[in-house]
Amino acid sequence: xxxxxxxxxxAQRVREAVGDEAVVGTHHAYDRGSLEVAPARVHxxxxxxxxADEEPYGVLASLHGCDYLPSEPRLGVHYELxxxxxxxxxxxxxxVTVEDPHVPTVTDLFPTADxxxxxxxxxxxxxxxxxxxxxxxxxxxxxxGHPQRRDFPMGGEPVLFTFNEHKLPRWYD
Amino acid sequence: MEVTRSKPGEDFRIKQLRAQQMLxxxxxxxxxxxxxxxxxxxxxxxxxxxxxxxxxxWPLGFGxxxxxxxxxxxxxxxxxxxxxxxxEVIRFSPRQADMLILSGxxxxxxxxxxxxxxxxxxxPKWVISMGACASSAGMFNNYALVAGxxxxxxxxxxxxxxxxxxxxxxxxxxxxxxxxTSDPNLGWRERYHSQGTEEYPNVRPEAEPSxxxxxxxx
Amino acid sequence: xxxxxxxxxxxxxxxxxxxxxxLGGTDEPLSGTELAPETELLTINLGPHHPATHGxxxxxxxxxxxxxxxxxxxIGYVHTGIEKSCEDQEYWKAITFVERMDYLAYYFxxxxxxxxxxxxxxxxxxxxxxxLRVIHLELNRIASHLFWLGTAALDIGAVTMLWWxxxxxxxxxxxxxxxxxxxxHPRFFQVGGVFEDIPPGWEAKCRSFLAQxxxxxxxxxxxxxxxxxxLQRMKGTGIVSRERMLELGVTGxxxxxxxxxxxxxxxxPYSSYDHFDFKVPVGTVGDNYDRYRVxxxxxxxxxxxxxxxxxxxxxxxxxxxxxxxALPPRHELxxxxxxxxxxxxxxxxxxxxxxxxxxxxxxxxxxxxxxxVMADGSSKPARVHMRDPSFTNLQSLADMGRGSLLADFxxxxxxxxxxxxxxxx
Numbered sequence: 001x002x003x004x005x006x007x008x009x010x011a012q013r014v015r016e017a018v019g020d021e022a023v024v025g026t027h028h029a030y031d032r033g034s035l036e037v038a039p040a041r042v043h044x045x046x047x048x049x050x051x052a053d054e055e056p057y058g059v060l061a062s063l064h065g066c067d068y069l070p071s072e073p074r075l076g077v078h079y080e081l082x083x084x085x086x087x088x089x090x091x092x093x094x095x096v097t098v099e100d101p102h103v104p105t106v107t108d109l110f111p112t113a114d115x116x117x118x119x120x121x122x123x124x125x126x127x128x129x130x131x132x133x134x135x136x137x138x139x140x141x142x143x144x145g146h147p148q149r150r151d152f153p154m155g156g157e158p159v160l161f162t163f164n165e166h167k168l169p170r171w172y173d
Numbered sequence: 174m175e176v177t178r179s180k181p182g183e184d185f186r187i188k189q190l191r192a193q194q195m196l197x198x199x200x201x202x203x204x205x206x207x208x209x210x211x212x213x214x215x216x217x218x219x220x221x222x223x224x225x226x227x228x229x230x231w232p233l234g235f236g237x238x239x240x241x242x243x244x245x246x247x248x249x250x251x252x253x254x255x256x257x258x259x260x261e262v263i264r265f266s267p268r269q270a271d272m273l274i275l276s277g278x279x280x281x282x283x284x285x286x287x288x289x290x291x292x293x294x295x296x297p298k299w300v301i302s303m304g305a306c307a308s309s310a311g312m313f314n315n316y317a318l319v320a321g322x323x324x325x326x327x328x329x330x331x332x333x334x335x336x337x338x339x340x341x342x343x344x345x346x347x348x349x350x351x352x353x354t355s356d357p358n359l360g361w362r363e364r365y366h367s368q369g370t371e372e373y374p375n376v377r378p379e380a381e382p383s384x385x386x387x388x389x390x391x
Numbered sequence: 392x393x394x395x396x397x398x399x400x401x402x403x404x405x406x407x408x409x410x411x412x413x414l415g416g417t418d419e420p421l422s423g424t425e426l427a428p429e430t431e432l433l434t435i436n437l438g439p440h441h442p443a444t445h446g447x448x449x450x451x452x453x454x455x456x457x458x459x460x461x462x463x464x465x466i467g468y469v470h471t472g473i474e475k476s477c478e479d480q481e482y483w484k485a486i487t488f489v490e491r492m493d494y495l496a497y498y499f500x501x502x503x504x505x506x507x508x509x510x511x512x513x514x515x516x517x518x519x520x521x522x523l524r525v526i527h528l529e530l531n532r533i534a535s536h537l538f539w540l541g542t543a544a545l546d547i548g549a550v551t552m553l554w555w556x557x558x559x560x561x562x563x564x565x566x567x568x569x570x571x572x573x574x575x576h577p578r579f580f581q582v583g584g585v586f587e588d589i590p591p592g593w594e595a596k597c598r599s600f601l602a603q604x605x606x607x608x609x610x611x612x613x614x615x616x617x618x619x620x621x622l623q624r625m626k627g628t629g630i631v632s633r634e635r636m637l638e639l640g641v642t643g644x645x646x647x648x649x650x651x652x653x654x655x656x657x658x659x660p661y662s663s664y665d666h667f668d669f670k671v672p673v674g675t676v677g678d679n680y681d682r683y684r685v686x687x688x689x690x691x692x693x694x695x696x697x698x699x700x701x702x703x704x705x706x707x708x709x710x711x712x713x714x715x716x717a718l719p720p721r722h723e724l725x726x727x728x729x730x731x732x733x734x735x736x737x738x739x740x741x742x743x744x745x746x747x748x749x750x751x752x753x754x755x756x757x758x759x760x761x762x763x764v765m766a767d768g769s770s771k772p773a774r775v776h777m778r779d780p781s782f783t784n785l786q787s788l789a790d791m792g793r794g795s796l797l798a799d800f801x802x803x804x805x806x807x808x809x810x811x812x813x814x815x816x
Contacts, residue, residue: 029747029748030510030511030513030747030748030749031510031749032748032749032750034748058637059637059640060640061640061752061759061761061778062750062761062763062776062778064763064776064778065776066748066763066765066774066776067774078748078750078763080750080761080763080778084653084658087658087659089750089752091750110638110640111638111639111640111786112638112639112640112641112783112786114786115782115783115785115786116782116783119782136467137466137467138466138467138470138815138816139282139317139467139470140281140282140467147316147317147472147475148474148475150478150773152316152475153316154314154315154316154475154476154479155314155315155316155317155472156310156313156314156315156316156318156320157310157314157320159314234442235440236446237446237447237468237469238446238469238471238491238494238811238812239491239494239575239576239812241446242494242495242538242575243574243575245542245557246557246560246561249541249553249554249557250554250557250558250560250561251554251557251558251561252558252561265440265441265442277469278469278471280467280468280469280470280471280815282467282468282470283439283447283468283469286438286439286440286468290440306471312476312487312488313471313472313473313476313488314476315471315472315475315476316472316475317470317471317472317475318471318472335576336574336575336576338574
């Protein structure tokens, strides 16, 4: 994990290479460096980090989503990058709103992102533009809703106790 | 209780002589009567049928999640060996299997498939719901699971545990065997007025309070 | 998107008419069209209920004769919503949920999660707890590899291996039962250490297991290593190059079989793994035989680690002494009022974690298992996500299968070691 200064240097290099508006912020906490980028420039930032940077992060370890309700913008996508040469990990994240949840895909850079992006689409509704096969992966194909958003109900059914078992409708009714 | 034992060779010698007499046709009326009565077992056809069915249950190889690991341990491990009870043959085709052991969590995507497999099994068939997730929702009371397989399948034996020990699953299978010999109409068959293992879905069950459920268990 | 946007076709229709074309377009002709019989493509469904898929994995295989041309895995048949359920539970309750994801490597799931929460809290794990964790993790690795060996050999036809490996696995599960009370999914790892110290006699039993295990592994190798059928089926099948594996994000024994010596226990050591001396087995070609050899060698290395850990087991507390995080020992509850209050608060509400996000990767038997925990200051996690290795490794199945015979493809699935609980979560 690059320390605070290392993270700032990476952010500076990305700003120089890609553009000033690409990097929204940097966070360093709990031994983890996190680079926040604008959603539209994700592809360029990751291209730079993979190929052109002094310290190339060649492996995408994980791509996952997160719901930051109640703080806006709500849906976050995290990219965990790994550099095998220096054994360092960098986190790149973007945040999009529910109204416009579009992020460019990175499957051409990291083919591993295929299943991961489908999973983020399935559970959060973030549409990755340019993905070859944007379908639900874990839920049934005709499922409605995006389950892992914070305002999606947990579901399940009420537990039967002696005080409520006669009041709850049984499934054979 | 006292056990009288004659000398080991004597009994056998007597039996051998009498068997020789029988084959030669030398036994007379009373002797013949006694000989035949000793070797005859009278029973009802249903009892014999049930005895045969209980001792040769063929489970369907169907593992969903963590309970499947314990199920494979029951079937395959040298320590807990299910073939002692006649259930050695694991057939993966539902047409050739008797018993469906639902081991693992039943998700909403998998439920219609399980129902289809259950329908493909031939009569008579039994279902053991293994583990907490197949009996109720287990600890996962959420959007993705069907809360218990008995929502779409009739279940005969529920084996609780997360996962149940191999000995617990074997106890469940033995209980199913007892159920087959004693009274196959216990449980859901009464509720649905079914015969054997066929359900008649258009018959409404009587609305009885569930506090009487405890009496039915043998 | 192509013209045939799959999302516009109603689901039932799509299910009946799934062809290669609808799922993302290839240049090859559609299956079932009028071609010469040798070149016609047939799409079959290796359904969710199948003896050779390890769990409920559904594969749409496009075959040309006996040769596999394309694979589309369809997953989600045992999706349990564990990650969403964890958001509703306190931190220590979520350990039981998270354990049930990759259900053969249960200690690893709990370890990744506990390490993440400890990082967020800033807790240090006492050295005895670290060593105990390492012992249990490596025993779990051996048990997971044994189960893989039994079922993989069963798929290929060597049925004897199943009985033998389950026999040894029962010994390991006895050890787990002795230390925590449950064979599978024990809630042994807690945030800050382990739940309880190992009972007296555990070490002796573990050593007796370690004494007999190397000869057992020799027996497995004697049965399979020079077996002509095994060699012919394993050698040269399912080769994927090292670069392609790295592109696909595959880690673990699959990557090490191609020659890349990447092991998180050596690269970024955690929980005192750097105190132990062990090797990382690496293959050369990257075919199924290399994967088999790598896992067998890993079993031997794990035995060495457990032995070193038992030899060097330090004295001390087995869980952190911070009463705000870990339950106080029960004998204190009778005498100390603060212990009672801490116990009450921890059991009813749980500890609170300051806001933050971490991602902690560890090396599980299948590859890199990472846990992402986002905390928002309350006593329940706001997001728990496990980066499961089987989920990522499954993407390499298409590469392994293309161009191989169907029987070799079944061997590839067996060697891939997918665990559907981890894939579907």
